[in-house]
Amino acid sequence: MEMANTKATSQIPSRAISSGGGGGVCMLSNTWRDEQHPSFINFISTFLTANAFRLNFVPIAPDFIFNCGGSSVAFIFVTSLDPTCISQIFGRVQKLKLQFANLYVVITLPTKEINDLFVRSYFKFGMELGKPTFVLVKDLEMGFEKMVKIAHSRGVCKREDATAKLKAERKQTVQAVNVFQRVVTSIPGIDNHDANALNQAIGSIEAISKASKEQILENTDLSADKAEVVSRFFRDPKFYLSPKIN
Numbered sequence: 001m002e003m004a005n006t007k008a009t010s011q012i013p014s015r016a017i018s019s020g021g022g023g024g025v026c027m028l029s030n031t032w033r034d035e036q037h038p039s040f041i042n043f044i045s046t047f048l049t050a051n052a053f054r055l056n057f058v059p060i061a062p063d064f065i066f067n068c069g070g071s072s073v074a075f076i077f078v079t080s081l082d083p084t085c086i087s088q089i090f091g092r093v094q095k096l097k098l099q100f101a102n103l104y105v106v107i108t109l110p111t112k113e114i115n116d117l118f119v120r121s122y123f124k125f126g127m128e129l130g131k132p133t134f135v136l137v138k139d140l141e142m143g144f145e146k147m148v149k150i151a152h153s154r155g156v157c158k159r160e161d162a163t164a165k166l167k168a169e170r171k172q173t174v175q176a177v178n179v180f181q182r183v184v185t186s187i188p189g190i191d192n193h194d195a196n197a198l199n200q201a202i203g204s205i206e207a208i209s210k211a212s213k214e215q216i217l218e219n220t221d222l223s224a225d226k227a228e229v230v231s232r233f234f235r236d237p238k239f240y241l242s243p244k245i246n
Helices: 030-034 040-052 083-094 112-124 140-184 192-201 205-210 212-218 222-232
Strands: 024-029 052-056 064-069 071-078 103-108 131-137
Touching: 024 030, 024 140, 030 052, 040 052, 040 140, 064 103, 064 140, 071 083, 083 112, 103 140, 112 131, 131 140, 140 192, 140 205, 212 222
Parallel strands: 024 052, 071 103, 103 131
Antiparallel strands: 024 064, 064 071
């Protein structure tokens, strides 16, 4: 469970998200919207616009789904913990946590009595810590701001993971090209330009080893002498048994 700062939010900030940008799509349940006061829906709309999120009202099972930076996060937003509806609330949590991998439950707890009710109910209905994560706040505005920040943070992490993976793939590609060039330029008389021409026109080292002199001449700008050397290199022991690795 996560307890928010007790300081209430009284105004709509221009941005809730730090530099690095927001942006994304917020899907809001039609049912949940119809249960809220219009002024709070206006707050949500204004807040999302300030943070470059597009708002869509749709028939969805959770109250909110945020798509941000390639990450999808679902939220249940309990704006009033009604003692007569406790079992329905926690039953819904149990159901949706099986459907959504990234689910958070935001609950407003404005008084000590309501907070105590939540704590008793949390253990009564056998909630497992962190599955899902409960975000406890003092007021509605604070709750929604926390939701946007969570969605944004997960989106940033997803983008950073994707960027790191792309960098790793690029590094592997560069290493593969370097190995290719070292092997091919070990052929007598073949330079980097020739290696690149062979790579683009013929392909892998295996493909080059099977290419005939005629194929090399037809598809590259290598001279007849170089094409013959390349062709012989992989067939004549006096070449491939003593390569000149640079």
